[in-house]
Amino acid sequence: MSEIAVAPWSVVERLLLAAGAGPAKLQEAVQVAGLDAVADAIVDELVVRCDPLSLDESVRIGLEITSGAQLVRRTVELDHAGLRLAAVAEAAAVLRFDAVDLLEGLFGPVDGRRHNSREVRWSDSMTQFSPDQGLAGAQRLLAFRNRVSTAVHAVLAAAATRRADLGALAVRYGSDKWADLHWYTEHYEHHFSRFQDAPVRVLEIGIGGYHAPELGGASLRMWQRYFRRGLVYGLDIFEKAGNEGHRVRKLRGDQSDAEFLEDMVAKIGPFDIVIDDGSHVNDHVKKSFQSLFPHVRPGGLYVIEDLQTAYWPGYGGRDGEPAAQRTSIDMLKELIDGLHYQERESRCGTEPSYTERNVAALHFYHNLVFVEKGLNAETAAPGFVPRQALGVEGG
Numbered sequence: 082m083s084e085i086a087v088a089p090w091s092v093v094e095r096l097l098l099a100a101g102a103g104p105a106k107l108q109e110a111v112q113v114a115g116l117d118a119v120a121d122a123i124v125d126e127l128v129v130r131c132d133p134l135s136l137d138e139s140v141r142i143g144l145e146i147t148s149g150a151q152l153v154r155r156t157v158e159l160d161h162a163g164l165r166l167a168a169v170a171e172a173a174a175v176l177r178f179d180a181v182d183l184l185e186g187l188f189g190p191v192d193g194r195r196h197n198s199r200e201v202r203w204s205d206s207m208t209q210f211s212p213d214q215g216l217a218g219a220q221r222l223l224a225f226r227n228r229v230s231t232a233v234h235a236v237l238a239a240a241a242t243r244r245a246d247l248g249a250l251a252v253r254y255g256s257d258k259w260a261d262l263h264w265y266t267e268h269y270e271h272h273f274s275r276f277q278d279a280p281v282r283v284l285e286i287g288i289g290g291y292h293a294p295e296l297g298g299a300s301l302r303m304w305q306r307y308f309r310r311g312l313v314y315g316l317d318i319f320e321k322a323g324n325e326g327h328r329v330r331k332l333r334g335d336q337s338d339a340e341f342l343e344d345m346v347a348k349i350g351p352f353d354i355v356i357d358d359g360s361h362v363n364d365h366v367k368k369s370f371q372s373l374f375p376h377v378r379p380g381g382l383y384v385i386e387d388l389q390t391a392y393w394p395g396y397g398g399r400d401g402e403p404a405a406q407r408t409s410i411d412m413l414k415e416l417i418d419g420l421h422y423q424e425r426e427s428r429c430g431t432e433p434s435y436t437e438r439n440v441a442a443l444h445f446y447h448n449l450v451f452v453e454k455g456l457n458a459e460t461a462a463p464g465f466v467p468r469q470a471l472g473v474e475g476g
């Protein structure tokens with residue numbers, strides 16, 4: 082078993098949680114973290130949210146983050162590669178934000194309140210022109226002004242309060258969850274939208290790219306954008322390089338190693354959402370579910386993708402009569418029986434199993450299932466309701 086060391090989230094987690102608790106709590110969190118660390122977290126979030134721009138030259142924009150009398154400055158740079166921290170302070174425009182208002186907008190619930198305590202200052206170079214610069218000079222100035230205003234617009238859009246559309250994010254990050262292979266996105270949208278404003282912890286098994294360290298991460302980036310207040314973990318059996326954003330952590334481990342999974346959940350659980358998009362080997366899918374489902378929070382979801390492998394022998398699946406070797410679909414069918422354990426005479430007088438008591442619903446789609454965690458405590462139909470057929474045709 083490999084043990085994992087996971088870096089703590091520290092500042093961003095504190096801000097995510099405080100952002101839903103009102104301005105006073107958020108102000109307190111800003112004070113505890115310090116405005117410098119808060120400004121870094123804000124820049125990190127803008128890096129995540131700002132899409133690349135097709136500009137002929139990069140544009141530098143100054144950020145001033147204020148809290149009462151305190152002010153800290155950062156400069157960011159934007160171009161076709163997206164947004165990043167700039168090494169040089171000089172900027173074509175400066176945006177000033179109140180830290181608490183901006184954080185509420187970025188991380189607080191989308192509740193119709195406007196978070197627009199921002200100001201824009203344009204540098205003198207946006208207007209400096211003398212007639213002796215001629216037509217070419219005027220065109221250069223116009224192109225420069227266009228670049229700068231586009232970049233400012235992009236940063237303001239990234240700082241705006243809004244929910245993301247999962248279909249658009251799947252396209253943006255090249256996720257295969259919505260394409261020729263799978264049609265999962267609409268089902269994810271249906272079941273995940275209620276979590277979009279919540280400070281959720283999400284674990285996805287399978288980062289993508291297999292042995293290539295630099296490949297994969299598309300879905301982690303997508304979840305990070307979709308769950309505005311989410312902390313996202315990705316687990317893969319291979320070492321994965323690269324930074325997917327400040328609300329993503331990548332872990333290395335085997336989803337079929339129960340001891341490893343126990344160590345992992347002790348360090349980073351519980352989760353609101355677990356998605357199994359790993360090996361799709363039936364035995365691994367069942368082991369991961371057994372280890373991780375108990376660490377899903379009540380009201381949370383455990384999702385298993387690519388259930389087709391339950392019918393594929395190469396993955397430990399089977400298309401035929403029940404056999405000793407159970408598939409992932411066999412396990413899920415048992416969960417359906419478990420959901421109704423109260424109604425089954427064979428289960429009368431025996432204690433419910435963990436899943437019988439804690440699976441509240443199962444939602445099946447083609448190759449995809451959402452298992453809902455919740456207390457399954459509805460009582461059986463009363464004893465006077467006859468269990469035998471009444472002998473009434475069509476009754």
Ligand SMILES: C[S@@+](CC[C@H](N)C(=O)[O-])C[C@H]1O[C@@H](n2cnc3c(N)ncnc32)[C@H](O)[C@@H]1O
Nearest residue numbers: 287288289290291300317318335336358359360
């Ligand atoms: C289909 S890809 C994941 C794609 C990614 N979730 C996405 O939607 O962009 C499957 C990944 O699972 C990883 N994997 C395979 N076996 C595994 C195991 N036993 N434990 C953890 N990860 C595993 C592979 O290395 C691969 O990167």
